[in-house]
Amino acid sequence: MKLLRATLLRLLTMSVTLIGVAVVVFFVIRVVPGNPIAMMLPPGATEDDVARLTALYGLDKSIVEQFVIWLGGVLQGDFGTSISLRQPVMPLVLGRLPATLELAIFALVIAVIVGGALALTGVRHRETRTETAVDVANGVGLSIPDFLWALILIVLFGVLMPIFHISGRISPSLDLPFVTQFYVFESVARLRFDLWWDLLKHMFMPALALAIPLAAIISQLLKQSLKETMHLDYVTLSRTKGYSENHVILSEALPNAMLPTLTLIGVQFTFLIGGTVIIERLFSYEGLGNMAIDAVINRDLPLIQGIVIVFALLFTIINLLVDMMYAVLNPRLRHA
Amino acid sequence: MTAFLTVTNLSAALHGYEQRVLRSVSFSIDTGEVLGLVGESGAGKSMIGKAILGILPSAIEIIEGEILLDGQDLEKMKPADRRRLIGATAALIPQDPLTALNPSRRIEPQITNRLVDILGWTKADARVRALELLNEVHIDNPERVMASYPHELSGGMRQRVLIASAFAANPKLVIADEPTTALDVTVQKQILRLIRELQARHATAMVFVTHDLGVVSKICQRLSVLYGGKIVENSSVAEFFDGPKHAYSRALLAATPKYTDPEASLLPVDEAVIEAAAAEVLAADREWRHGG
Numbered sequence: 001m002k003l004l005r006a007t008l009l010r011l012l013t014m015s016v017t018l019i020g021v022a023v024v025v026f027f028v029i030r031v032v033p034g035n036p037i038a039m040m041l042p043p044g045a046t047e048d049d050v051a052r053l054t055a056l057y058g059l060d061k062s063i064v065e066q067f068v069i070w071l072g073g074v075l076q077g078d079f080g081t082s083i084s085l086r087q088p089v090m091p092l093v094l095g096r097l098p099a100t101l102e103l104a105i106f107a108l109v110i111a112v113i114v115g116g117a118l119a120l121t122g123v124r125h126r127e128t129r130t131e132t133a134v135d136v137a138n139g140v141g142l143s144i145p146d147f148l149w150a151l152i153l154i155v156l157f158g159v160l161m162p163i164f165h166i167s168g169r170i171s172p173s174l175d176l177p178f179v180t181q182f183y184v185f186e187s188v189a190r191l192r193f194d195l196w197w198d199l200l201k202h203m204f205m206p207a208l209a210l211a212i213p214l215a216a217i218i219s220q221l222l223k224q225s226l227k228e229t230m231h232l233d234y235v236t237l238s239r240t241k242g243y244s245e246n247h248v249i250l251s252e253a254l255p256n257a258m259l260p261t262l263t264l265i266g267v268q269f270t271f272l273i274g275g276t277v278i279i280e281r282l283f284s285y286e287g288l289g290n291m292a293i294d295a296v297i298n299r300d301l302p303l304i305q306g307i308v309i310v311f312a313l314l315f316t317i318i319n320l321l322v323d324m325m326y327a328v329l330n331p332r333l334r335h336a
Numbered sequence: 337m338t339a340f341l342t343v344t345n346l347s348a349a350l351h352g353y354e355q356r357v358l359r360s361v362s363f364s365i366d367t368g369e370v371l372g373l374v375g376e377s378g379a380g381k382s383m384i385g386k387a388i389l390g391i392l393p394s395a396i397e398i399i400e401g402e403i404l405l406d407g408q409d410l411e412k413m414k415p416a417d418r419r420r421l422i423g424a425t426a427a428l429i430p431q432d433p434l435t436a437l438n439p440s441r442r443i444e445p446q447i448t449n450r451l452v453d454i455l456g457w458t459k460a461d462a463r464v465r466a467l468e469l470l471n472e473v474h475i476d477n478p479e480r481v482m483a484s485y486p487h488e489l490s491g492g493m494r495q496r497v498l499i500a501s502a503f504a505a506n507p508k509l510v511i512a513d514e515p516t517t518a519l520d521v522t523v524q525k526q527i528l529r530l531i532r533e534l535q536a537r538h539a540t541a542m543v544f545v546t547h548d549l550g551v552v553s554k555i556c557q558r559l560s561v562l563y564g565g566k567i568v569e570n571s572s573v574a575e576f577f578d579g580p581k582h583a584y585s586r587a588l589l590a591a592t593p594k595y596t597d598p599e600a601s602l603l604p605v606d607e608a609v610i611e612a613a614a615a616e617v618l619a620a621d622r623e624w625r626h627g628g
Contacts, residue, residue, distance in 0.1 A: 127394065232435060233430050233431075233432060233435040233436040234435065234436050234437055234438040234439075236391050236430075237428060237430055237436050237498075238438075238449075239389075239390070239391050239419075240389045240390075240391060240422060240423065240426070240427065240428045241423045241427075241449065241450040241453075241454060242419050242420050242422060242423015242424060242450065242453075242454040243419070243423070243453070243454070244416070244419065247453075252438055255438075255440045255441075256438065256439060256440050329440070330440065331439070331440060331485040331487070332439060332485070332487050
């Protein structure tokens with residue numbers, strides 16, 4: 001009963017958040033200068049043409065009226081029609097979302113593995129030069145933003161040592177048997193490791209660029225909380241039982257020390273998804289972020305709205321997942 | 337009886353400093369015997385226990401001396417062997433039961449993990465042993481407690497669990513580091529009785545670290561008084577309470593609150609006595625430096 005109430009409450013707050021986002025984005029992009037109709041018509045179009053097209057997209061009505069019409073559609077699953085692409089918004093957005101999700105998840109996996117390994121190494125060899133080296137690596141990772149890492153990686157592994165592809169999601173010459181847009185997952189499911197490898201070679205650099213700053217943050221916080229945990233009595237007690245340093249770190253300290261890091265990862269992962277917008281652009285990766293930039297350039301109001309709503313939904317789901325994981329991992333919260 | 341633990345001339349210092357925090361400490365304990373280590377805060381009593389168990393803070397290092405545990409010189413052993421020997425023969429009852437249990441694990445593995453991981457018991461055997469031990473420490477519903485998380489238990493219960501965990505592997509040496517200090521007075525008495533009961537039943541050698549001479553009189557056969565990391569007096573409990581030999585011990589005993597006369601007894605240790613003890617420690621340092 002309690003769980004049901006908590007779930008319902010959570011769903012309610014999530015919908016309030018989404019409605020808030022919808023209102024803000026709808027009005028803000030209409031206040032910002034720029035006319036979508038002007039972008040569509042060739043130079044020399046008559047006043048009449050402009051008026052006709054404006055009426056066609058409903059842009060002649062008042063903003064409040066437009067909002068009511070749009071929200072009515074959204075509640076029925078209709079997010080309108082893209083002005084620049086002349087297709088319904090939702091299929092467009094959902095078609096691109098998997099590419100971005102795969103990129104973001106790949107980046108997250110890299111960040112957790114690299115950040116976790118760095119933190120554990122730093123703690124295992126604390127107060128030695130190894131820890132100093134970890135601190136320096138964290139500092140470097142944190143002080144360079146993801147889009148700069150992207151450029152550095154392009155120069156290193158795209159130009160000087162061309163190991164990875166610098167553009168696109170998959171080589172255009174390949175025949176694709178895919179029915180979903182989750183190429184990486186589907187290539188594994190179909191045991192098409194040739195395609196999988198090609199996807200990875202495309203995804204690696206953008207994912208790494210997104211992952212490096214996050215890995216540094218994870219490493220820094222996790223190392224700090226591990227070091228604090230290593231002084232606690234239960235850790236000392238387990239040493240007297242005959243356990244090795246590695247065992248003490250991994251099975252006594254880590255499960256407790258990783259809780260604050262987990263919360264941080266949840267917050268930072270949403271930032272990382274925000275980062276995909278510019279990174280996808282730099283690597284011409286056909287994801288939602290890249291589409292968002294085009295939508296903004298073309299003043300494609302319905303498409304911008306659709307993308308923002310989907311991003312917002314994604315963020316609220318991530319926050320929900322983090323809270324759920326936190327409750328599972330921290331027994332003290334389970335009865336609360 | 338043979339001495340199970342012999343500490344000879346043990347000195348420790350902060351890493352990179354000459355000033356010692358343990359000053360040529362020597363003592364030994366026989367099987368089944370309880371030795372009290374008493375002294376003020378900062379006298380180094382807990383440090384001795386930590387040195388024996390190999391859990392000194394990384395900033396403190398042993399600079400000389402010998403710790404013989406079950407006939408083996410700990411300082412000369414390989415770290416992994418030493419760890420295993422300590423895990424198999426010795427155990428710690430920690431000071432603060434609220435922080436000495438891992439908050440994210442259930443009680444059962446915290447009692448049985450040493451048996452399973454270090455001593456190679458099966459999980460089923462270890463579980464039987466854990467239930468038996470929880471009975472021994474007078475926990476009414478051992479099955480429920482084993483499935484609980486630490487935050488679901490009271491401080492006294494947690495200390496019982498920790499005592500059960502300490503005695504799980506039938507240790508030959510238990511180091512009790514102020515095990516009752518963090519508990520309230522009524523629980524203190526029960527826990528103390530429990531420790532004495534288990535120590536006697538298992539004939540364990542025990543180092544009992546405390547600042548409470550009243551506790552020493554109840555549980556120990558011998559005691560060592562520490563000042564400034566130096567043992568100023570070794571004596572049997574009977575002799576000590578008849579009349580301590582050292583001036584500092586006498587002052588310490590005089591400063592112990594008595595329940596019969598709480599007002600009169602709350603006297604600080606005389607400053608002249610402390611100065612004399614400090615001078616003695618410094619003299620010992622000079623001698624040590626010339627000798628070494």
